[in-house]
Amino acid sequence: MNREPDLAATDTQEAFVAFERVQKSYDGETLVVKDLNLDMPKGEFLTMLGPSGSGKTTCLMMLAGFETATHGEIKLGGKPINNIPPHKRGIGMVFQNYALFPHMTVAENLSFPLEVRKISKSEREEKIRRALDMVQMGEFGGRRPAQLSGGQQQRIALARALVFEPELVLMDEPLGALDKQLREHMQFEITNLAHELGITVVYVTHDQTEALTMSDRVAVFNDGKIQQLAAPDVLYESPENSFVAQFIGENNTLLGTIKEIRNEYAVVELDDGELIDCKPVNVSKPGERTLISIRPERVEFNKERLQEGAHTLKAEVLEFIYMGDIFRTRLRVAGKDDFIIKTRNAPDQRRLKPGEQIEIGWLPDDCRALDA
Amino acid sequence: MSRLSSSGPQTADAPTPEDAFHETAALSDRDREPRHGAAADGPMLAADGTPLKKSLARALRAQKLRALALIAPLLIFVLVTFIAPIADMLFRSIENQIVQDTLPRTTAVVQDWNPDTGEPPSEAVYEALYRDLFLAAEARRHTRLGQRLNYEETGMSSLFRGTGRDVDDFGEANVETLEDLDDRWEEAAFWVELTSGEGGEGVVDAARERYMRLADLSSRSPLGDVWCAVKGVFAETCDVAPEDVDLGFSLSGTFAETFPRTAEAYAEFAVFMALEEGETVADDEPWEAVYVALDQDLRALSPEELAAYDGPNADALRAAQEALAEVPPVDFRAAFLNSDEDWADIDNWRTIQTYSPPYTTGYFLNAVDMQKTPEGPALRDADERIYGLLFQRTMFMSLVITFSCILLGYPVAWILANLPMRQANLLLILVLLPFWTSLLVRTSAWKVMLQQQGVINDVLVWLGLVADESRLIMINNQFGTIVAMTHILLPFMILPLYSVMQTIPPSYLRAAKSLGATNWTAFWRVYFPQTVPGIGAGSILVFILAIGYYITPEIVGGTTGTFISNRIAYHISSSLNWGLAAALGTILLVVVLVLYWAYDKIVGIDNVKLGG
Structure with a gap:
């Protein structure tokens, strides 16, 4: 699902959506959003990902116009929109609880944005029909929202946000209320639609899988700041700090101290005295405390597959969990009981047994030394 | 699964879940056949062959009974203390038994009188009236009837009161003739001897029933019997029920046959003595009506017929017949006219005739400014119509109050619903505060505020907006x-509005704005329609409360600001015309029900939300 974002365009063109040094405070004492800078090219699908209270929804609401920025400027299509009321911004929005008007039918809900734009009746009908067909809900125009299932309401909410053909659509955790299967299906549909229509989407979620599968770029929020803004694969494979590493995907962490940095690799001495090779990310000098992170699927216990001279660690198998497509094994490594490795369920794969003593290792590139 | 269960503590032949599954499958196989066949269009059957509806009802019965038991205390309480009195009160709007109960004989004979002749009724009617009125006057019940008839025809009250005083003296000459003839006629014992015997129970019972209806004495219900039995256990005694009181007298059948009027009058006397005075006929000489009745009876009998009478004291009766032949018979009409000339008034008699039946539409006609006329119901004269105006005013003012409440309450409810919880609760307490203050205090406060020398006028004069000599009348x-x-009803509007608005998430308004609606459009097309159920609930509450409001209009309403309820209260407590009050109340109730029904048709009562 990951598409190559047209990052080159960002530099040459003026950004379609731009946050410039935006700050937001509700109480005048703490900043919910701290110095936010963000440029989005036209047609991008950008996800704001972060735990609750990280400021991502506030950013979305500022963009929609329901909150005003305490400081800084938000630009849309090059024009500052700080003083434009929400209804004049022409931004489509899908809400977490869909916010379909319960006293109107589906068709009336879709007609609403067209009516306030004084579009003629015949044109309205045509647009409504097209929008409903687009989300495969063509036969539901006469129903009331309460008569629809969650997934159907979701589609209608989407159709309503798109029916007046906005260039920018904001989505605030739109799939939060759906069950897993439906959610995955809708993720696929939303991304497809967005790319077909060429609209720019800002999508807010706290579900990292959703963020990874849908977006061109993901902005990971924490503590009112963007921790990392990158394409999903970059985010997953090259997290820039320990927050991103731990927030995105499953992650094994070990604490240690930088012993030396040579060439592009660092040797880290773990707290129990063992040495391992890592790629330094945001550590610079020996003696610095570091948190090293290794993805469970990049850990290797088959010596033949390891690089010559790579450092290995002793490990004891504590638990073996059969999960169908993969095996998940919990190990004790360097005194920690929660080290997880994932192995593919292949015919030649060895199933580790609890109590077994093994040696594990990894490519230095897969092991990242981050700030502690 | 079955392997597991057989290794458990269960015995091998105990049914396992799997067995049950097979059984159901087999059952459904078996059932499938008839369903497609003859029974296909019959009712759905349960597993044991009974109709599904029936077995479901049986299964739910226990549940329903329990639910009923839970509400029973309140239900009984409400029935006994609320519904029953109201039903009784409403029943008074058509009830008119007082005329028949007080004048049973008169109402029977006056029906034959044709008022169109322009002549007062015949002597027989006056005679019946004498007999009824005499008993009623002794029991002091005639004034009540006078009052009742006075609602329909002015002057009836004094007519009955005055004649009630005089009725003892009707036929005085004849009574005195009897008493002068023989001292024995003045002896109680003589009369007892004259009338006592066996076989006259029917006459006595009829008299007792007549008197009980006249004096509003009710016979004891089965419930009262039970209560008395319970009291008996604790060695307490009940008063004897009126139908069981021993008269200490038994009427002779022969006497009653020969002297029917006397027997009737004497039986009434006996009942009166026993029930009212707690004495017997032996304690006192009979009242004048008995003498007058004997005079009538003796005149009706020929000497031969009287000679054939062989009861006790027959000789005295024969002597009396001879003596009475010397004086003229009692002229009842003359006696009544002598007491009050209005007894010749056709209108008075027409009123008695019209209101003879036990039920009447008179109160209702009165309540809608109509009256009974010889030509049927007709509108009253324009200057006598008050209730139509009052109903209109009540409706109009209730509507104005309801709209004022919506206008004032809606923004407050909106603020309440959109403030943070803490501040909303504080404000809500302010809204509820009036509930904790006495209604009377709040109304009186308005009196202080609004009167001509009151706070508002003072401020206006001080500001120079109003001249001191032309203070506003508010x-x-x-x-x-x-x-x-x-002001008083505002909370009833705010609370339902608030609870409805609370359930409307702010995202609706945001969604509307994001779709391009201005603040006003978003409010009017998205927010407002969702608050309509709250407006409906509040309006019903306020309107129905307003339409029956009493205290506030009474205190601040003066003459032009009073409601129909004030008139009802007047008839209940001042004019004592309960029938009219009940009729007005019934109309008010019907109006409310009709409005409620109309509201249900238009808005739908399901759309009314008081909370959640």
């Missing part, structure tokens, strides 16, 4: 009532 008129009642 109290004792419609304005005062509307202001005070809007």
